[in-house]
Amino acid sequence: MIQLEKISKWYNTNGARNFVLKDIHLDIEEGAFLSIMGPSGSGKSTLLNIIGMLDTSDEGNYRFFGESVFDLKEKKRTELYKKNIGYIFQAYHLIDELTVYENIETPLLYQDVKGSERKAMVADMLDRFNMVGKKDLFPSQLSGGQQQLVGIARALIAKPKLLLADEPTGNLNSKQGEEIMELFKKINTEDKITIIQVTHSEKNAAYGDRIIDLLDGRIQQNIQ
Amino acid sequence: MLRNYLKTAFRSLLKNKFTTAINLFGLSVGMTAAVFIFIWVQNEHSFDNYHPSNQYIYRITNTINLGTNNDTWKWETSPYNLGEFALKEIPGIKNLTRCGNVNSSHNIIYKNRIIPEKNCAYVDSNWFSVFKYDFVYGDPSAFNNNNYAVAITESKAKKYFGTANPIGNILKIDTLNYTVEAVVKDNPLNSSFQFDIMMQMGSHITQPRVAKNIHSWGNFNFPTYVLLQDNANVQKVTGMLNAIMNREREKNSANTTLQPLSTMHFETDLQSTSLPHGNRKTTYIFSVLGILLLLTACINYVNLTTAKASLRSKEVGIKKIIGAGRKHLFMQFIVESFLISIVSLLLSLLFIQLLLPVFNSITEKQFVLTLFSFTMWKILLSTLIVATILNGIYPAIMLSSFKPIEVFRGKTILKLNDAFVRKSLVVFQFSLSVILIIGSIVIFKQLKHIQNSNPGYNLSQVVSMEIPYNAYRKLNDEQQEHFFAAIRHELLNSGAVEGLTMGGDQIINVGNFSSGNVDWDGHDTAFQATVSPYSADADFQKVFQLQMKEGRWFHEGKEDEHNYILNESALRMFNMHTPVIGQRFTMGGDTGKVVGIVKDFHYQSMHEKIGALVMKYNNGYDSYIFLKAAAGKIPAALQAAATTWKKFIPSEPFEYTFMDESFDRLYKEDRKISSLVFIFSIIAVVIAALGLFGLAAFTTEIRTKEIGIRKVLGAGVQSIVFLLSKDFIKLALLAFVIASPIAWYFANKWLEDFAYRIDISWWIFAITVVLAMIITIVTVSSHAIKAAISSPVNNLRSE
Numbered sequence A: 001m002i003q004l005e006k007i008s009k010w011y012n013t014n015g016a017r018n019f020v021l022k023d024i025h026l027d028i029e030e031g032a033f034l035s036i037m038g039p040s041g042s043g044k045s046t047l048l049n050i051i052g053m054l055d056t057s058d059e060g061n062y063r064f065f066g067e068s069v070f071d072l073k074e075k076k077r078t079e080l081y082k083k084n085i086g087y088i089f090q091a092y093h094l095i096d097e098l099t100v101y102e103n104i105e106t107p108l109l110y111q112d113v114k115g116s117e118r119k120a121m122v123a124d125m126l127d128r129f130n131m132v133g134k135k136d137l138f139p140s141q142l143s144g145g146q147q148q149l150v151g152i153a154r155a156l157i158a159k160p161k162l163l164l165a166d167e168p169t170g171n172l173n174s175k176q177g178e179e180i181m182e183l184f185k186k187i188n189t190e191d192k193i194t195i196i197q198v199t200h201s202e203k204n205a206a207y208g209d210r211i212i213d214l215l216d217g218r219i220q221q222n223i224q
Numbered sequence B: 001m002l003r004n005y006l007k008t009a010f011r012s013l014l015k016n017k018f019t020t021a022i023n024l025f026g027l028s029v030g031m032t033a034a035v036f037i038f039i040w041v042q043n044e045h046s047f048d049n050y051h052p053s054n055q056y057i058y059r060i061t062n063t064i065n066l067g068t069n070n071d072t073w074k075w076e077t078s079p080y081n082l083g084e085f086a087l088k089e090i091p092g093i094k095n096l097t098r099c100g101n102v103n104s105s106h107n108i109i110y111k112n113r114i115i116p117e118k119n120c121a122y123v124d125s126n127w128f129s130v131f132k133y134d135f136v137y138g139d140p141s142a143f144n145n146n147n148y149a150v151a152i153t154e155s156k157a158k159k160y161f162g163t164a165n166p167i168g169n170i171l172k173i174d175t176l177n178y179t180v181e182a183v184v185k186d187n188p189l190n191s192s193f194q195f196d197i198m199m200q201m202g203s204h205i206t207q208p209r210v211a212k213n214i215h216s217w218g219n220f221n222f223p224t225y226v227l228l229q230d231n232a233n234v235q236k237v238t239g240m241l242n243a244i245m246n247r248e249r250e251k252n253s254a255n256t257t258l259q260p261l262s263t264m265h266f267e268t269d270l271q272s273t274s275l276p277h278g279n280r281k282t283t284y285i286f287s288v289l290g291i292l293l294l295l296t297a298c299i300n301y302v303n304l305t306t307a308k309a310s311l312r313s314k315e316v317g318i319k320k321i322i323g324a325g326r327k328h329l330f331m332q333f334i335v336e337s338f339l340i341s342i343v344s345l346l347l348s349l350l351f352i353q354l355l356l357p358v359f360n361s362i363t364e365k366q367f368v369l370t371l372f373s374f375t376m377w378k379i380l381l382s383t384l385i386v387a388t389i390l391n392g393i394y395p396a397i398m399l400s401s402f403k404p405i406e407v408f409r410g411k412t413i414l415k416l417n418d419a420f421v422r423k424s425l426v427v428f429q430f431s432l433s434v435i436l437i438i439g440s441i442v443i444f445k446q447l448k449h450i451q452n453s454n455p456g457y458n459l460s461q462v463v464s465m466e467i468p469y470n471a472y473r474k475l476n477d478e479q480q481e482h483f484f485a486a487i488r489h490e491l492l493n494s495g496a497v498e499g500l501t502m503g504g505d506q507i508i509n510v511g512n513f514s515s516g517n518v519d520w521d522g523h524d525t526a527f528q529a530t531v532s533p534y535s536a537d538a539d540f541q542k543v544f545q546l547q548m549k550e551g552r553w554f555h556e557g558k559e560d561e562h563n564y565i566l567n568e569s570a571l572r573m574f575n576m577h578t579p580v581i582g583q584r585f586t587m588g589g590d591t592g593k594v595v596g597i598v599k600d601f602h603y604q605s606m607h608e609k610i611g612a613l614v615m616k617y618n619n620g621y622d623s624y625i626f627l628k629a630a631a632g633k634i635p636a637a638l639q640a641a642a643t644t645w646k647k648f649i650p651s652e653p654f655e656y657t658f659m660d661e662s663f664d665r666l667y668k669e670d671r672k673i674s675s676l677v678f679i680f681s682i683i684a685v686v687i688a689a690l691g692l693f694g695l696a697a698f699t700t701e702i703r704t705k706e707i708g709i710r711k712v713l714g715a716g717v718q719s720i721v722f723l724l725s726k727d728f729i730k731l732a733l734l735a736f737v738i739a740s741p742i743a744w745y746f747a748n749k750w751l752e753d754f755a756y757r758i759d760i761s762w763w764i765f766a767i768t769v770v771l772a773m774i775i776t777i778v779t780v781s782s783h784a785i786k787a788a789i790s791s792p793v794n795n796l797r798s799e
């Protein structure tokens, strides 16, 4: 599904190249659950963003379902991204002006899903996450764990094939974190959605079936 | 999707109440001004275009060659007979119609009262088949068939007959009885023909006095309109018209042309006109002003929105990540700007409704705010669209363009560029304000100058009355003398009148010119002097307190019957032998001598340079009577005048004017411009200050932390206020530097229209720059002071 080939990214500081990622080779199969670990500043988020097509590398090749991502036109890439990728953040990043229902619905609006269908899909999702009673609340009226659930629901609503999560439990207590991880596991096995998560916690990383360790922009370990 | 856009837009506007309020208020003020201007401009540009056959209607124009210096007079009138002949002889003319005594005043005698009506005219019987009128009662054929038919507008029908159908009723106009044969809808505001009372031409041309000369080819009295055949060739018709004129007129000096009806309103070169005219240039200037005011209001929105962009970048970033394309985000911001524009438009409709009476008194029209008019919708919708686009485009492009991950990395998404754009826009707003402020001051100064400069006469307590020609036209010379002597005697004996004099014209606005009509000893006959002849009696100098330079004023009696008094300008122009007093002088064949030189006085408005005035003694009667009321006795003098009038001129309503008021009326247009520029400058300043207020609030907000740190480090209130204000002060100064030369240029252009004008002095600019500084500092510093005096702990905690 995903092939990274000799991916490098750097910033120029005082004329010298400062590598954030260096010669990353990575092959991720459909249905995998990958955890990325590493110390702060090692390039985890950068790597995830490149996979998520939000960022580009300075060198290397990236194939997504066989398509060479960096060679695609912006419009085509957005299309590919919209159809296949869901994103989850540490800071939830919900839209403050929208209710729970509307937050979950928004990605469907951008994909021109018809009204009736949209309604059914959102209702389904609310049901699945046990949030029917909270659908008219605004993000500021929810706990952190609940907000992250909304974030996940929003990421899943458009039925992506790949779910990217950057420290999804970073702002949550360990119990909430565990629940989220259980949920990820379930999504991965039952819905066959590929998951790539960045995490600092060994315990959370263990939920994945594969862990890679980054250090100074290089893959240090690749545990299957 | 649209619902979602609207929802988010609505919530985001509600969330930023302060900014939204500033935007709404500024925009609606700007829109109100713009819509008013566009309503007026649209009306000016649509004059006479509502007649169905409008494109085939032309007015016959006659340009008379005066023979001297290639001077011409362009007339909107033609000889009556030209119409008769043209319709018969020229196949290209489908129909032809004339009017006469356009916008003349007539007295309606109704229920024993004399009511003067100002907008009357005689129209040919087929007037209504050339021009479009909507008939409320009656029909054109009834009007055609009766020489003494009158057609009146709906409001006049209401005035005289109430709501009942007035057809068949008799209306006595002056001395004749007319039958009301038609009631038409009130004239559209964009009609050149604002006639309320239209009498059948037949009644006019059969009056003996008129009939005597009606077929004369020398009298150009009738505006004549032709309706051409669809396929007629305008040049050919023009040629045939000239052929008729050349054939019928001995030594024809007139060149006859056709003026398209739709261009008539903006004609500027007519020698005189009795129809309302507009100035195309003025409409353009005002259109530009309207757009600028709208623009300056939109700038507030753009500036505040982009300034807040950093606060909204998170929202935009998220939306991008969950799949929003540029198109979606762009639409989102356009919808937001649309929402604010439409609410502003609704608000401005309210303002328009409230201010309509003011607008109508300025334009002297009766506009109504009707939402059922297509034109109104056109104006409102285009204002809305322009505002939406001006407001929305830049923020939409800017906000939809940044990269989401940069936002989350906390990088500032505001590029240097945006700050530069914002500053330029503020400078633009301030420049407009500065130009208008300078303009206001210059215009105000000039009007003050006119008021304060000595016109050369004293008009206080002087009342003028025009004795209607009708009152004495049937009397012979001797009788006329008696008539006037009796009036004079009666008024002087009332005890309320300190002085009385008669003159040939309003002294403040002499409209008479004569060329090549004067002669004196030593006159180079090649020099055709243009002079204004004016007749006055022996008391004229005393009543108006004119100053003599040499010689004396006229004496009562026969002594000065053929003598003249010249003004200083005439003296300079004529270059006569000295001593001038006693020199022979001839005007219009009447020879006498110069008895005095009067100091120059403004016998026309100060737009005009004082020319050569030749005063001639009048023999006891003239068309104007001027009364100077004794001190404190104005009401008594008016009472005496009214009683005398009633006794001697019972058939006409008593009308009078205070001379100082007539003097003021000479500058009515100038004062109108003055108040308009003043209003516009207030609007521009208020909008600009509002925008600055919002921006200052925002800058202060984002610098709260910096201010806190500075205060902890020991900065005083003053230095912090200065820190926050100095950027804005710099912008205001820059605007002043840019705007001053532009303002100077336009002010000068405006002043050039006055022969007697002020210099634009440096202190006008000084006042303006001080004013701009004060506005800036007051606007900006309220936020700055608040931030500066709040506790630094608060500032830092809020981070």
Ligand SMILES: Nc1ncnc2c1ncn2[C@@H]1O[C@H](COP(=O)(O)OP(=O)(O)OP(=O)(O)O)[C@@H](O)[C@H]1O
Residues within 6 Å of the ligand: A011, A020, A038, A039, A040, A041, A042, A043, A044, A045, A046, A047, B409
């Ligand atoms: N615009 C930039 N200019 C220079 N260096 C940058 C820029 N953006 C990111 N970096 C650097 O890239 C490196 C990797 O950043 P990244 O956010 O990927 O780290 P991370 O592994 O996700 O860390 P954390 O666990 O703290 O989130 C960091 O050392 C950071 O300083």
Ligand SMILES: [Mg+2]
Residues within 6 Å of the ligand: A044, A045, A046, A166
């Ligand atoms: Mg990170």
